[in-house]
Amino acid sequence: MTADGNPRSTKRRSQRRPDTWAGIGMSFPALLGLVLFIAIPFVYAIIFSLQNIQVSQAHPAKFWGLTEYVRLFTNPIDSGPFLRAMLNNFVFAAVVIPVQTGLALALAVLLNRKLKGVKIYRTFFFMPVVFPMALVAVIWRLILDRSSQGLLNSALNAVTFGHVQPHDWLGSSSTALASVILLSIWQGVGFQMIIVLAGLQEIPQERYEAASLDRAGAWQQFIHITVPGIRNTLIFVVLLTTILSFRVYDQVYILINTAGANQNATQTMLFQATNAVFNENDLGQASAISVILFVIVVIITVVQRAVLRQRNES
Known part of the structure; x- marks a missing residue:
């Protein structure tokens, strides 16, 4: 009792x-x-970011407080590599998140149909995901090569009958980041496509049959059945793509070091952090960049989740 x-x-x-x-x-x-x-x-x-730690020197660490953070944010964009890297990260995320999510949704809807050889198409679009980033960078290095033998320059030369001069897509500050964005979307869209496709296959087919009986068109079915049915899946895809967008590193490192990509135009915060610790021996600065990156990702993720949840409830 x-x-x-x-x-x-x-x-x-x-x-x-x-x-x-x-x-x-x-x-x-x-x-x-x-x-x-x-x-x-x-x-x-956090502890290391508050100290002056030189990796290659045996001197004891000195407490610097917020000096590393102040140094990162007080340099102008033209001379401050961190602010430029942060700007590149936000531009990269602002383009990749909506474009890659939209392409993943479009491909998933297309490959969810009963098409002949649909499994082959699914495998074809998913293949870049399983490719090592080194191989992906080599492929795109051949495509974006600055010489006239580059695949993209050759295609443009053929289409325009020789009226377009070869362009340095990775070396030019105006197209370097766009080239990295295009590479990243091509390599990563298949992963999001598979997630969205799994969500589409969970929608009961009876809903589409009932909508067809009510004479609802394909667009109306997409808006009122497909999108609400995979709303939670799309939220997950957007959050995942956001995190991956701010963690971009492999393709930037490989293209800068092997293909001569414009470092100022393509470097990201994670690249800047690794460069600080391995090339400049400044563990304190690298730790400060890592802390800032972590905080930015957490804030954006929380805000996105709150906004998307409000829309879902409404």
Whole structure:
């Protein structure tokens, strides 16, 4: 008998305890991984960002406070590599997030139809995802080569009958970042497409049959059935694409070091952080950049989730 006079409440609580402990036990490996590989490194990054730590020197670290953060934000964009890298990151994300999500949705809707050889098409669009980034960079290096033998320059020369001169797509500051964006969309859209396609296949076919009986067109079915049916999937895809957009590094590093890409126009915050620690031996600055990047991603993700959740509820 409990204080409220209901003996069943005690029985229910005793039944919940095994489930609670089972849930804690199953989530413990994931929680342990988060603590070991995210929480603890982030705490150390905050500590290191407040100190002057030179990797190649044996001098003891000196406490600098917020000096590293002030140095990062007080340099103008023209001379401050971090501010330029931050601007590149935001431009990259502003283009990649909507374009890649829209293309993933369009491809998923197209490949969700009963087409002949649809599995071949799905494999074809997903193939760039499993390619190593080094191979992807080599492919696009051949496409964007500055000489007249580059595939893109050759195609433009053939279409315009020789009236267009070869262009340095990666070396020019006006097209370098756009080239990296195009490469990233081509390489990553297949992954988002598969996620959206899985969401589309969960929509009951009866809804489309009922809409057809009501004489609803293809566009009306897409707006009123398809999009609401995969709204949560699209939210997940947008959040995932946002995180990956701010983590862009591999293609930038490879194209800068092997293809002569314009470093000022293509470098990102993650590239700047690795450059600070490996080329400049400044662990404090690299840690400060990592902390800023983490905070930016968390803020944008929380804001996006709140906005998309409000739209979902409305």
